Amino acid sequence: MRQIDDNYSPIQLEKDAKSFWEKARIYEKVKKAGEAGKPYYFVDGPPYTTGSIHIGTAWNKVLKDTVVRYRRMQGLNVRDQPGYDMHGLPIEVKVEQNLGIKSKKEIETQGIDKFVSTCRDYAIKFKSKMTEEFKMLGVWLDWENPYLTVEPSYVASVWWTLRQAYDKNLLSTDHRVLPWCPRCETALAEAEIEYWDETDPSIFVKFPVEGEQDTYFLVWTTTPWTIPGNLAAAVHPDFTYAVVAAKRGSSEELLIVLQEKVEDLRKIAGIDEIRIVETAKGSELAGMKYRHPLTDLVPYQQQAKGEHVHSILTADSVTTESTGIVHIAPGHGPEDFDIGKKHGLEAFSPVDEAGNYTADVGERYAGRNVREANPVIMKDLVEHGAMFHEATITHRYGHCWRCKKPIIYRITDQWFLKVTAFKDQIMAANEQVKWFPEWAGSNREKDWIQNARDWCISRQRYWGTPLPVWKCQCGNMRLVASIEELKTAKGYVEGMDVHRPWIDRLTFECDKCKKTMTRVPDVLDVWFDAGVCSWASLAYPATKDEFEKWWPTEWITEAHDQTRGWFYSQLVTGVLAFNRSPYKSVLMHGWALTPAGEAMSKSEGTAVDPVGIVNTLGADSLRLYLLKAIAPWDDLLFQQEGVKAANRTLNILWNVYKFATLYMSIDKFDPAGVRLESIKDDLRPDDRWMLSRVESLKKEVSEAMEVYELHRASRAIEDFVVSDLSRWYVKLVRDRLWKEGEDRDKLAAFKVLHESLLTSITLLAPITPHITEAMHANLNNGKPESVHMLPWPASDAKWIDAKLEEGMGLVREISEMVARVRQEANINLRWPVKRIVIKVQTPEVADALVNLKEALLSQNNIKELQFVPAGEEWDEMVLSVVPNPNAIGKVYRQWASKIAILLKNRPAKAIKAGIDKGEYSLGIEGQLVTIMPNMVSFSSTLPPDVASADFSKGTFYLDLEQTAALEAEGFSREVIRRVQQMRKDMKLDVEEFVKVEIQGGRKAEDFLEPWKDKISRETRARQLQLVDSPKGEYIVEWSIGSEPLVIAVTSLKVKKSLDTLTAVPGITPEKASKLVDGGYASVDSLKAASQEDFALVEGISKVDAKRIHEHFHPQEAPAPAPPPAPSPTPVQQAPAPAVQETSAPAPAQQPAPEPAPVQQAPAPTPPPAAPAPPEPVKVDFLAELKGLDGIDVPTAEKIFAAGFTTPELLKAAHVDELAKAAGISESSASKAVEHYIYEAPRAEGKPKPEIKPAPAVTELERSFSYLVEEEKPESSYKLFTTALEKGMKGYCITRNYPAKIRSKFDLKDTPVIWLSNVGRENAIRPKDLEKLSLALEQFLSQQGGGIVLLDGLEYLITNNNFITVLRLIQSLRDQVAINQSILLMAVNRSTLESHQLNLLEREVDYTITG
RNA sequence: GGGCCCAUAGCUUAGCUUGGUUGGAGCACCCGGCUGAUAACCGGGAGGUCACCGGUCCGAAUCCGGUUGGGCCCA
Helix, strand or coil, X not given: CCCCCCXXXXXXXXXXXXXXXXXXXXXXXXXXXXXXXXXXXXXCCCCECCCCCCHHHHHHHHHHHHHHHHHHHCCCEEECCCEEECCXXXXXXXHHHHHCCCCHHHHHHHCHHHHHHHHHHHHHHHHHHHHHHHHHCCCCCCCCCCEECCCHXXXXXXXXXXXXXXHCCXXXXXXXXXXXXXXXXXXXXXXXXXXXXXXXXXXXXXXEECCCCCEEEEEEXXXXXXXXXXXXXXXXXXXXXXXXXXXXXXXXXXXXXXXXHHHHHHHHHCCCEEEEEEEEEHHHHCCCEECCCCCCCXXXXXXXCCCCCCEEEECCCCCCCCCCCEEECCCCCHHHHHHHHHCCCCCCCCECCCCEECHHHCCCCCCCEHHHHHHHHHHHHHHCCCEEEEEEEEEEEEEECCCCCECEEEEEEEEEECHHHHHHHHHHXXXXXXXXXXXXXXXXXXXXXXXXXXXXXXXXXXXXXXXXXXXXXXXXXXXCCCHHHHCCCECCCCCCCCCCCXXXXXXXXXXXXXXXEEECCCEECHHHHHHCHXXXXXXXXXXXXXXXXHCCEEEEEEEHHHHCCHHHHHHHHHHHHHCCCCEEEEEEECCEECCCCCECCCCCCCCCCHHHXXXXXXXXXXXXXXHHCCCCCCCEECCHHHHHHHHHHHHHHHXXXXXXXXXXXXXXXXXXXXXXXXXXXXCCHHHHHHHHHHHHHHHHHHHHHHCCCHHHHHHHHHHHHHHHHHHHHHHHHHHHHHCCCCCHHHHHHHHHHHHHHHHHHHHHCCCCHHHXXXXXXXXXXXXXXXXXXXXXXXXXXXXXXXXXXXXXXXXXXHHHHHHHHHHHHCCCCCCCEEEEEEEECCHHHHHHHHHCHHHHHHHHCEEEEEEECCCCCCCCXXXXXXXXXXXXXXXXXXXXXXXXXXXXXXXXXXXXXHHHHCCEEEEECCEEEEECHHHEEEEEXXXXXXXXXXXXXXXXXXXXXCCHHHHHHHHXXXXXXXXXXXXXXXXXXXXXXXXXXXXECHHHHHHHHHHHHHHHHHHCEEEEEECCCCCCCEEXXXXXXXXXXXXXXXECCCHHHHHHHHCCCCCCHXXXXXXXXXXXXXXXXXXXXCHHHHHHCCCCCHHHHHHHHHHHCCCCXXXXXXXXXXXXXXXXXXXXXXXXXXXXXXXXXXXXXXCCCCCCCCCCCCCCCCCCCHHHHHHHHHHHHHCCCCCCHHHHHHHHHCCCCCHHHHXXXXXXXXXXXXXXXXXXXXXXXXXXHHHCCCCXXXXXXXXXXXXXXXCCCCCCEEEEECCCCCHHHHHHHHHHHCCCCEEEEECCCHHHHHHHCCCCCCCEEEECCCCXXXXXXXXXXXXXXXXXXXXXXXXXXXXXXXXXXXXXXXXXXXXXXXHHHHHHHHHHHHCCCEEEEEECHHHCCHHHHHXXXXXXXXXXXX
């Protein structure tokens, strides 16, 4: 197992994982391995190929991918073909936009072939683009073989299905009123209509009652353009209508309306006086006649004949809305059509495809667009005295879901699937489907099916599956059901495109009259295409084997809008063709909405680009977030913050892994070589607890996955990793792993740790496929080749121990409270505490805790554990007697006060013992007095130095008394910590040995003496001395409490030698250490020594010695060349002090950065701008502040109250000033300012600089600033050293240990400033930006300028805040420009927010990507 | 207007099936701590009218009815 040094950097990791999959053909292998399993048919709901993917699409595919991967791990043979819906209006509309085409006519004049070809190209282009994007998400579907709805085999399956309908007499042509898009000039299915608010006229029209004077039916409509088509009016038979006399000014008229609306009428129309003359039931009005108000303008209205023309009809569908009298235009509404049909009214529909009136309507309106004719008709109504009242209304109105234009209803001939004829079968089929969640099927889908109407499947368009129908003049019809059949057509050319317009040219000879049959030009609704995908993708019926093997689909998942879409179209076509649902189970998922809960919209800029997220935080983080954030069936309010949180979780997992591999690799732990069974007896309770958790987790996750509750599954894993593994188990085992030498106890910990990690990554593999792959490769030594080849783990109940889990829960609960008590008492965890006494509620609690005693004590640094049995009090509680003077006084009068004093001085315990028996006797002045229970009471208090707290199953007492021994131990731990800190500052390898010298006061020496061994062991100090003046490579003055302490640490540099030695077979780390101690501390000395020399070292056998020698002197190898001269790196070599106290340059004429382009030219007199009232603006800004991300309401109010009342003021604010003035934290202040700098980019500011690829810049130009974006600062150092070689003076600021950097990049005498909190000469504290900027200023102002490399921006940002650092960079950049110098800044993209990166990029002249 | 779903801290959410001590987390905020997993992590604090109204019940975030608001689907 390899030791992992890298931090979790998802971008690189995921790139590597993907290239591994590709190179090793992992996907193919995993699939192949599954072939033996039971078939599991998954089918992908095909997305339209109309653009890039959005978060919703990403979520959809991640759900699919996760489940598919899970099923594979279960050993199923999963068919995972993705699909694309490439036909249809969605694409036609896009292509029309691209080509600038506005109407069908233009398409036809430019050529259908050209249009269709463009559609195809467009669809293919986006198919490829979307595929790439899905791959970036780590989605494993069979991308090489997607099903495409445009392919001939697919088209043939569609035709075959249609043929089934035809043969079953479920396909018909009909003359009906349908939703119609006047822009696209086609009929629309119900599923293709979107509703949203539209403002329309709302008019009340007077229909004069035949044979009466000034009497009218009052009819209400929002579509004036349908009035010319009016043929009747309808009332509800049961409603009560009123004839009212309405007086406006001097005129009075009689109106017939719904009685309950009379009052409303008065209000809306400004009627002066209104009274009800009489009332009547709707049914009584039936049969009354009226005169059409526009008879003279619409000739048809004069000719219209029929019993019910222009008469009052009754209909139950009439509502109490408005006047309760509905105008009926049978040609303009489906319900009107039905009513008209019932009453023998003609469906007069004088509107053409483009939504213009035809000549039938009469000269007045012919040729006008119907919606645009509204005002004309309204005017005519007014002029005809027929307009009672006009207003506008905002109501939900249908729109074409592709071009977004309002729909109209008109009558046309269309092809229908007679869904209503087999609705019962569809309902029955739906009942066989298992829906997740259950109500999606039993309520939603069911409801939709119940309301379903016949499905109009024909479209008058171009890019779609052609309707395979040929017709003859004689009425004969032919429905082609396969490509084979099509081949018999006249004009068929082998391999021809079966789309329009080519297919239009094919003809058949009529088998009845021998004339030529020609194709009906319509294409099919795309929903029909998608509906048949489960067999069309199997090329059924052209080939049958595949179908028999797979069909029907086991599981599908799509969003809830597919209730009317794909869920439905599949059900209908499935029942049509096979009389069953094509899918067995469905997961209905939600929609991704904006954080405000609105639908994401690209045009409004509220859509989130998943690719951008993948590129900054990684696909795994996005996937984990999408799955864990919410139950799949709820809507997701997408928050980028959530993705970051997921990223943090993965980082924790990675850190546990890093931690584990560190020790496992040192000890060469081989997980495969240790079976759990074989170390069973070495397991501590801690380990058994962890194993129990592992098995419980497997169970929990499997159960959740099985019912597609992916949120529960992922949350359970996350909780396990973060809470159980990272926060607890790792803490428990840390000391065991740190121990040197072989040890079964350590082995047990390794095994359990490994098992926990392994389980985590196995369960996570379907969710986060990349990070788990990377970890698997190392943890399992690449066996099997990929984590995705592992079987799904079964839970082994024998390891589950609920009691133990409960007990550990208590330990953790108590530990938390101990931490709290320590905090209150100001005793940190390094200082041991004498004992804890736990009073338990039940004996079981004590049993549970005593088993976990070690964990409890070690985790809390407590020396001893004691219990107080259930039901008893702790006997060390200090009991005190409280005399009751009243009761005593009554009996003993003058002695009362004396008795009280005596009682207080006696041992309270003895008194209590007596009282408990009934009484207590006391001698006073030779008399014996008896104290009765009513004379005293007792109280118990905590002994000194004891704190207590209650936990859920009892109370504990923490004895905080310090003794010299405890203090010494605490002190030693403080020293250990400091040495460790120094080792880390020096970037020493964990295995490296050191020499430590310490100087402290008398007390320190006394304290440390007994702990020397422990300190040496913990810090890997081969020598540890208490001296007067410590010397060494790295010296730091510390103080512990009030004790000053100087520590010097020197690296012994034997790591290399150790590594070399342990590479020799048979040489354990222990033996290697012995050799090093025996003088072989360098590789050179190893090479120089003989076999015999080695054998002299204690603990080294002759065999070992031989092996070592052979290792360095392979027999057949020629004498090794003399080793290159060892380069003794002068480590402590202090660079020239960065800050010189002399010759500071005169700061007097510092040129102002970026001279402000203020024009003082004689400007034309400004237009007299009306001064805006300031108040509302301010208030708006406060509201805006409150709405900012990361700013809570009180903070916003504080900022505002502090006087930052405009965006400009805030933008210009200094973060620290703002923080101080407003009394808020710096990070809040930074966020506020950041927002405004970012949100309001200076209009006059520089455009975003050019981004150059890495190797292109070899020559840096003076006076320029560069930002180098790379994961590790390598290119930047390369650029830096190149400049140095050319003789430039350099100045390097880094977060890394300077000596390391200096030798790694061979920086010679270039000053290296260390960003560190260690107080050293050439170090600058990361918070001390002033010192940093001063140092840089001095360097830059030197003669000739130079090059500055700033490596550690992220560190500066985390220690200060972004805006402050940005301002520093701005000033640096300006100075660089003035002083002919160069500024290089290295930054790791993934550590910054994208807008922060933008801001940085904006400040520099060039951005280089490394 | 109808069907379905949703409403819990500033934000995202758990708990609701089966009513029961003090409604849990995460983020953000404030204070503190830890330090060989560490640009990580931990503890504490503050923050809740469980949308609203009514009902059932000894007891309601939870069950029932209604209202309001949001999402999806329809009319």
